[in-house]
Amino acid sequence: MREALLALFLSSAEPLSRERLASIFDDNPDCAGWEAELDALLAVGEGPLQLACVAGGYRLQIHPRHNVLLARLHVEAPRPLSKATLETLAVIAYQQPVTRPEIEHWRGVTVSTQIMQQLQDRGWIVVAGHRETPGRPALWVTTSQFLEHFSLASLADLPTVMGAVEG
């Protein structure tokens, strides 16, 4: 019975609801114990798998204890940042705290939400507050993870750059 349940879950692209499972099992008297087996599976999982309750029913997923291993299979090779992302990061690093319109002013083009999201996902930038001007724009700063990644003790260690600074 457990094998049958596992076979269904493992071959299914979507989560399976109790109703769906019932429609598969219920006219077969040999499968009477399926609900007890489902509950057991839900409680203890099976090997590297755990049964999770998600929208639309249950699905098997890999237990997080295998994350380190899975990362070796799935994580793609590091890629360079796009020029747009790099510029945005540079403006925030050197001009912080800085608003998005100010970043756009420095770069001369609009900054996509996607870029800001990407840098936030990395944990490199964060909103530190809001400027008290109309619209109260968010003020962006770099994080301690940013400093760690680039082996900087503090922002003061950012190399000084010469240029015509007139803002």
Place this chain on the structure above:
Amino acid sequence: MREALLALFLSSAEPLSRERLASIFDDNPDCAGWEAELDALLAVGEGPLQLACVAGGYRLQIHPRHNVLLARLHVEAPRPLSKATLETLAVIAYQQPVTRPEIEHWRGVTVSTQIMQQLQDRGWIVVAGHRETPGRPALWVTTSQFLEHFSLASLADLPTVMGAVEG
């Protein structure tokens, strides 16, 4: 070790080769026994799963003893391939790399764009290059998804012993 192997196979959308597994396991001394475990898995499977050798690697599939049950879950079976589609696929599989005019020559009729599109949509054929003849016709080959769908370890496993052709 078995759990770790299963976790990798269970989370992978494509077959994993021994080389791929080696690159994941080999710099970890705790994982020294993975090859023995792989062979054991290959021999006896695990619960409802069996390990199959396809497309140059290994993948998990549900043991056929559960087919009746699975047919109840996967009610919308894939549409059977038409005769014309099957013949076109056969020419590409056996004659690759092959151009469309060559396919038409083998089959004795023109090959519709629709059929070529259908085979591409399934991910079974791709253009691998162009023949350096006038018009530079595209050269069609089958993909690893083709091997996966037909459960073939490699193209060399396509049966070649001709039966009674003159039937």
Place this chain on the structure above:
Amino acid sequence: MSNAISEVSPSAALIQVHGQPLETLPDGLFIPPDALELLLDSFSGPLELLLWLIRRNRMDIRDIPVAEVTRQYLHYLHEARRRNLELAAEYLLMAAWLAEIKARMLLPVPPVTDDEDFDPRLELARRLEALAIVQWQAAVLHTLPQAGRDFWTIYPAPHPDLPLAPPLVTLADIVNVWQALLLRPTRKPPSAHTLTHPHVGLRQRMAELLWHCHREPRPWSFVEILPPAADRLALAVSLLALLELLRQQALALVEDAEGRWRVAVIDAEDCRVGF
């Protein structure tokens, strides 16, 4: 697996009429009513019809009795025409080719060549053999186990979010990019949004809105204060006018008991919404 394949004998049995194999088509070329259309439909072209005829007559591809095959082939074509079935032009082309081969077979073999390539049937035999091979190979593919038909693979199990690989970026990259930005000659001035179409009557619409809301000191729903039967431009101007009045704090947005936004003249400080 070899068992499965030996069962495959791509033959006339592939052609069925009302579920019955058409191998039993009587000799003498009697064609049952309605069968011809189904029969011809099942062939993808004239070559396949020809191959089927040869197999049905148990003839040798490498030694085709061209006269007999041509007679039978033409019979099917005539039948098809008699029943007003549409046939592709290739069927007529094949008929012409057969007739040509038949004619050349009647000619004496020129003494200068004893080449077996001279046999006018050779090209036809080659093409029929190619088709036979393709049919056999297609039958082989059909018997191979197919995913979702004969077996099911696992669908990859999801796993928790994995850590992202850090991108390839060095401190020097950031410094260089910043340097380049500093040296960039011209920068766009901070953008400001201005209305470029005064003639659409923003001021007037603002006045109308204010007047409308002042008529009765109650919160108004958006629908109530929009101009009746307004087009897109009028709606856009109304919205701009409303936003401008909100910005100037001439009007305020308030939330009613059901949590819907309403517009009201500012008088009660307690229900004002920070904007």
